[in-house]
Every structure is written in structure tokens, then in C-alpha cells.
Amino acid sequence: MDSRLRFLLHKSLALQQTKQVHAQLLINRHNHLEPILLHQTLHFTKDFSRDVVSYIKRILKGFQSSKVSTFSWGCLVRFSSQHRKFKEALGLYIEMNNSGVPPSSHAVTSALRACGKVESLIDGNSVHAQVVKSGLCGCVYVQTGLVGLYSRLGYIQMAKKAFDEIGEKKNTVSWNSLLHGYLESGELEEARRVFDKIPEKDVVSWNLIISSYAKRGDMSNARALFLAMPLKSSASWNILIGGYVNCDEMELARTYFDAMPQKNSVSWITMISGYTKSGDVVSAEELFRQMSKKDKLVYDAMVACYAQNGKPEDALKLFSQMLESNSGVQPDEITLSSVVSASSQLGDTSFGTWVESYITQHGIQIDDLLSTSLIDLYMKGGEFDKAFKLFNDLHKKDTVSYSAMIMGCGINGLATEANRFFQEMIEKKILPNQVTFTGLLSAYSHSGHVQDGYKCFDSMKVHNVEPSADHYGVMVDMLGRAGRLEEAYELIKSMPMQPNAGVWGALLLASGLHNNVEFGEIACRHCVELESDHSGYLSHLANIYTSVGRWDDARSVRAKMEEKRLRKTLGCSWVEGSNH
DNA sequence: GCCTCGTTCC
Structure with missing residues (x-):
């Protein structure tokens, strides 16, 4: 093998290049990738893609020697696991077993990590059983993997047992895995004792304990340890x-972000998702623009x-930029679930069909999260058959997927369903949340079942869900549609929180439906106070x-609208003018 | 071995 080819292999970052190099190898009458080069290729392949996996699998099929197969399958399982594709890693591990290939320590440790990450004790136990059978349990890495598995799943006694079995060979990683177990099971004092006993604490030991405090929201302890640690990593x-x-301390987060010497992609994503949760799209956008290399x-x-x-328009715009940029970024089920959510907000059901064909074309695995957003899309668009099928095929139905179904029924007035x-969901002990009740209430509202609506509203406390202003809004809407405006107004006055524009808007809408000037005026006055855009x-x-024939009043309101519109336009042009 | 991304509502 000449050195130039070797160099190319090392540098091959994408599948296309991997294929080209492989083609050259074939020309050079190497009929398969040497396993060690496969290992190196995967090591340098930055992006996980199912194309790479299926390509490598094709190569693997050609291997005859069992030693070579064991090694190469191990590389592949580890490749998936390292790219956080844990379900795929587990799937590959099982496939490897089914092909009769004995596991390597690499394959086993990666599979154990994957089991921990997807929190599957069943798979973890079978891997453990195999470890014992195949005689790999003398390997420190495998044993440490077992400690990590049981630690992550919260079986601290099992983790301790696996840890003690390592004996003298234990290293810092083994200690850290045990520490993780005590932190995960909430035994903070024991965790602290383990931490103090670690002979050579490394940066991960510190990070684990800091992370535990940070997860609990104990930021003063987290910060104290952070400042105390000798060497900080990203x-x-x-x-x-x-x-x-x-x-929700975005200012403090920003302070440390700005002070951070070498920000990596995770730092930027953490900040952007923080701004996402706090609704600060402008700051998120600003950071996104500043990033030079976007992954x-x-x-x-x-x-x-x-x-x-x-x-949703901006979401779709950015998504199409992502597709066009040719930067090798391939959308997956994670990207698509956001994209489907955006099209659902726009009411564009046709997009679902596009996504489904994209999924089949690119071999994307449809998971429960993506299914849930498709369910929401189809339910809102009235394509119940598609939604029901997806719902029935879910691996695990949860609060969110049930709420999506209920909300879809609600919007379409299917109260019974x-x-x-x-x-x-109650029978299955799946807890309803605020969204569930919004859906249920709007089902009663749209179908005119006032009595059931009241019953449902009252039952919220039983299910430990505090009614929000939005729930009051739906109730007002329901009473208003039924012509019970007085009652709706009384309900608003009884609200424990400040009524928002949605609540008053519902009353205004109902007043319009029943030509009621009295409540229309009250509702409109409050709406105008609460929102900047009055025209609607x-x-x-x-x-x-x-x-009701009060032409003069109608005219004067319209005049007021016109005046506001003009003042706004003039204001804007004056501001714009001052920029020049 | 530690850190980052996604689904239901307005």
C-alpha cells in the first residue's frame, strides 16, 4: 500500500472520499479494506451517516477470517456509539451476534455504553451474560463498562460489585464510573467519599461531581467546585x-460563555437552546450568525x-438553506421533527407527504419523537387514518403523543374521541399535562358540550394540573360560543391570575358572534391595553x-384605527429616515 | 468515562 493512499484514508472525512479511496484499493487489487485501515477511516470520519454504516457492512460481508470480522465489527459498533447513535449501535451489535461473529472488547464496551444511554436493562443484561460467556470479563475496559452501565441505570449495588471485581487493575475511569453511580442514585455523601478516595482525580472526576450539582440546580456548589478544580476542560x-x-439564568450563562477561552460547538448549542427556552430568538440568532463553522x-x-x-417560516427557510448549502449536513429524524412541527404550525399537511418520502428515500429511521410531530401534523390536517396508524405504531405512547391526538380531536371537534x-391514557397511568387539558377543553368547546367542559375543567385539580390562563381562554371561548357571555365574563373576573389577551380575545370573538355591544366593548378595551397591535x-x-346599527360608533372606531395606522407608518418612516 | 440537538399548546 503506497503512502499516498494511506494518507488519503487518514484524511477521508466523508463517505464519498471513503468510496473513492476504496475504489483505488480495488484497482490496486486489494479486494477489501485492510481492517486496520477501516479502523482509521472510521476514526477520521467526523459525520455519522447510515450510508457509511451500510457501506462498511457490505465490505464486512466479504471478510472470511473470524478474527478480522470480530475486529471490524467492533470498529463499526464503536463508530455508531461514539456518534451518539446508540440505538443503531445496539442494532449493529445484535446483527453482529446473529452473524455468528464473536464480540471484541471494543464491541462490548460500546454496546454497554449504548445500553446505558438508551436505558435498556434487558439489553444490558444480555450483553453482560455474553461477556461472562465469551471470557471477556477479565478486561478492565469491559469491567469498567459494566460499572458504567449499572451506574447509569441506577443499580448502584451492581455497579459496586462490578467495581470490586476489577481488583488491582482499576483505573481512574473505573473510579469515575462508580462515582457517577453514587451521584446518579442521589447518594451524595457516599459520592463525596468516593471522590475523595480516587487516587488520581482527573478532569472527568471533577466534571461529574460539578455536573451533579448543576443538574440539581445547586449552582453555588457547582460554581465553587468549578473554581476550585485545578484544570478545566471545555x-x-x-x-x-x-x-x-x-x-433560567441566561445572563450568568452568558457571562461564563463569554469568559470561556475555547468555546466548542457544545457551548454554542447550549447557549442557543437556552435562548430558545427563554424565547429570546434574537440572541439565539445573533450567536448563530457569529459561529464560523456550523455543524x-x-x-x-x-x-x-x-x-x-x-x-415556522424561519424554521423552514433555515432548513432549506441547510439542504442547499452542500456542506454535507444531512438532516435526520431530529431535524425533521422540528421541521414537521413548523409545517404543522403553518397548517401545511402536504409537507408531511414530502417528509415521508424523504424518510424512505434516505433510509431515515422514524422514531417516536418524529412520529409524534407527524401525528400532530396529520391530526390537525384532518388526515386521521395516517395519524392513527402512526399512533398505533408508536413504541411507547407518552403524555406528548396522547396530547397530540387529543389536541387534534379537539381542533376538529371530535369530543367523543x-x-x-x-x-x-388515564387507565395506562400516563399523566396528563396542561396541553392535554387544553386539547380536551377545546374538544368540548368546539362541539358545544358545555357541561362536559365544566366537568373537565374542575377535574384538572384532581390530576394535579393547575389551570393556566390559556385554559381559562378555552373556557371563555366555550361559554361564549354557547351565548353565555355573562357567565364567561364572571369566569374571567374569578381568574386567580391576570387574564391575557387570548382570554379577552375569546370574549370579544363571542361578543361578535352574538352581537353583544356591552361585552364587546369591555373585551376590546382590555385587548387594546394588553397588545401592541390593536387593529384586529x-x-x-x-x-x-x-x-346592531350603531353606524356612528363603528365609524369612530374605524377612524381611530386609521389614525393609529398613520401614526405608526409615520413613526416608522421617521425612524428609518434618521438612519440615513 | 463527563458536556450539546428533537415531539404536544399559544
């Missing part, structure tokens, strides 16, 4: 920043930011005046 900074993000996850974070903050899903509300009020 992960240390990211943990601290992430901790502040979780506590797929950063795009994902920004698309999600738009989708979650009511900017909404209630059926609700009863079903005022025009509603004007229509109410018109419908």
Missing part, C-alpha cells in the same frame, strides 16, 4: 453554562428555536357596532 465550562441555562447540531438547534418560538383517548380587535368591535 466540558467543565459547558456543564457550568448548562447549569445556569437550566436555572449539523447547531443547525438543528436553530431550526428548533424557530419552530418552538412561533416562527378526545375523551376516549383521555380515558385510555378594533375592527371586531367596529363590526359589532355595525351589526
Whole structure:
């Protein structure tokens, strides 16, 4: 093998290049990739793609020697695991077993890590059993992997047992895995004792304990340890920043982010997703623009930011940029779930069909999260058959997927079906949340079942869900549609929190429906106080005046609208003018 | 071995 080829292999970062190099190898009458080069190729392949995996698998099929197969399958499983594709890694491990290839230590440790990450004790136990059978349990890495598995799953006694079995060979990674176990099971004092006993604490030992405090929201302890640690890695900074993000302390998060010497992609994503949760799209955008080398996850974070903050057009725009940029970023089920959510907000069902064909064309695995967003899309668009099929095929139905079904029924006025899903989730002990009740209430509202609506509203406390202003809004909408405006107004006055524009808007809408000037005026006054854009509300009020023949009042409201519109336009042009 | 991304509502 000449040195230039070797160099190319080392540098091959994408599948296309891998294929080209492989083609050259074939020309040079190497009929397969040498396993060691396969290992190196995968090591340098930055992006995980199912294309690479299926390509490598094809090569593997050609291997005859069992030693070579064991080694190469190990590389592949590890490749998947290292790219955080844990389900795929497990799938590959099982496939490897089914082909009769004995596992290597690489394959086993990666599989154990994957089991821990997807929190599957069943798979973990069978890998453990295999470890014992194949005689790999003398290997420190494998034993440490077992400690890590049981630690992550919260079986601290099992973890301790596996740890003790390592004996003298234990290293810092083994200690850290045990520390992780005590932290994960909440035994902080024991964790502290383990931490103090670690003979050579490394940066991960510190990071684990800091991360534990940060997850609990104990930022003063997290920060104290962060400042005390001798050497900080990027992960240390990211943990601290992430901790502040979780506590909604975006200013503090930003302070440490700005102070961080070498920000990596994780740092940027942590900040962007923090701004996403706090609804600060402008700051998220600003960071996104500043990033020089954007990877797929950063795009994902920004698309999600738009989708979650009511900017579906921007989400789709960025998604198409992502496709066009030719930077090798391939959207996957994570990207698509945000994209589907965005199209659902736009009410564009046709997009679902596009996504489904994209999924089949690119061999993307449709997981429960992507299914859930498709369910939401199809339910809203009235394509119940498709939604039901996806819902039935879910691996695990949860609060979110049930809520998507109930909400879809609600929007389409299918009160009976909404209630059926609700009863079903209660039977399965899946806890309803605020969204579930919004869906249920709107089902009763749209179908005019006032009595059931009241019952449902009252039952929220039983299910430990505090009614929000939005729930009151749906109730007002329901009573208003039924013509019970007085009752709706009384409900608003009884609200424990400040009524928002949605609540008053519902009353205004109902007043319009029943040509009621009295409540229309009250509702409109509050809406105007709460929202900056008045034109919609005022025009509603004007229509109410018109419908009862109060032309003069209608005219004066319209005049007020016109005046505001003009003042706004003039204001804007003056501001713009001052920029020049 | 530690840190980052996604689904339901407005």
C-alpha cells in the first residue's frame, strides 16, 4: 500500500472520499479494506451517516477470517456509539451476534455504553451474560463498562460489585464510573467519599461531581467546585453554562460563555437552546450568525428555536438553506421533527407527504419523537387514518403523543374521541399535562358540550394540573360560543391570575358572534391595553357596532384605527429616515 | 468515562 493512499484514508472525512479511496484499493487489487485501515477511516470520519454504516457492512460481508470480522465489527459498533447513535449501535451489535461473529472488547464496551444511554436493562443484561460467556470479563475496559452501565441505570449495588471485581487493575475511569453511580442514585455523601478516595482525580472526576450539582440546580456548589478544580476542560465550562441555562439564568450563562477561552460547538448549542427556552430568538440568532463553522447540531438547534418560538417560516427557510448549502449536513429524524412541527404550525399537511418520502428515500429511521410531530401534523390536517396508524405504531405512547391526538380531536371537534383517548391514557397511568387539558377543553368547546367542559375543567385539580390562563381562554371561548357571555365574563373576573389577551380575545370573538355591544366593548378595551397591535380587535368591535346599527360608533372606531395606522407608518418612516 | 440537538399548546 503506497503512502499516498494511506494518507488519503487518514484524511477521508466523508463517505464519498471513503468510496473513492476504496475504489483505488480495488484497482490496486486489494479486494477489501485492510481492517486496520477501516479502523482509521472510521476514526477520521467526523459525520455519522447510515450510508457509511451500510457501506462498511457490505465490505464486512466479504471478510472470511473470524478474527478480522470480530475486529471490524467492533470498529463499526464503536463508530455508531461514539456518534451518539446508540440505538443503531445496539442494532449493529445484535446483527453482529446473529452473524455468528464473536464480540471484541471494543464491541462490548460500546454496546454497554449504548445500553446505558438508551436505558435498556434487558439489553444490558444480555450483553453482560455474553461477556461472562465469551471470557471477556477479565478486561478492565469491559469491567469498567459494566460499572458504567449499572451506574447509569441506577443499580448502584451492581455497579459496586462490578467495581470490586476489577481488583488491582482499576483505573481512574473505573473510579469515575462508580462515582457517577453514587451521584446518579442521589447518594451524595457516599459520592463525596468516593471522590475523595480516587487516587488520581482527573478532569472527568471533577466534571461529574460539578455536573451533579448543576443538574440539581445547586449552582453555588457547582460554581465553587468549578473554581476550585485545578484544570478545566471545555466540558467543565459547558456543564457550568448548562447549569445556569437550566436555572433560567441566561445572563450568568452568558457571562461564563463569554469568559470561556475555547468555546466548542457544545457551548454554542447550549447557549442557543437556552435562548430558545427563554424565547429570546434574537440572541439565539445573533450567536448563530457569529459561529464560523456550523455543524449539523447547531443547525438543528436553530431550526428548533424557530419552530418552538412561533416562527415556522424561519424554521423552514433555515432548513432549506441547510439542504442547499452542500456542506454535507444531512438532516435526520431530529431535524425533521422540528421541521414537521413548523409545517404543522403553518397548517401545511402536504409537507408531511414530502417528509415521508424523504424518510424512505434516505433510509431515515422514524422514531417516536418524529412520529409524534407527524401525528400532530396529520391530526390537525384532518388526515386521521395516517395519524392513527402512526399512533398505533408508536413504541411507547407518552403524555406528548396522547396530547397530540387529543389536541387534534379537539381542533376538529371530535369530543367523543378526545375523551376516549383521555380515558385510555388515564387507565395506562400516563399523566396528563396542561396541553392535554387544553386539547380536551377545546374538544368540548368546539362541539358545544358545555357541561362536559365544566366537568373537565374542575377535574384538572384532581390530576394535579393547575389551570393556566390559556385554559381559562378555552373556557371563555366555550361559554361564549354557547351565548353565555355573562357567565364567561364572571369566569374571567374569578381568574386567580391576570387574564391575557387570548382570554379577552375569546370574549370579544363571542361578543361578535352574538352581537353583544356591552361585552364587546369591555373585551376590546382590555385587548387594546394588553397588545401592541390593536387593529384586529378594533375592527371586531367596529363590526359589532355595525351589526346592531350603531353606524356612528363603528365609524369612530374605524377612524381611530386609521389614525393609529398613520401614526405608526409615520413613526416608522421617521425612524428609518434618521438612519440615513 | 463527563458536556450539546428533537415531539404536544399559544
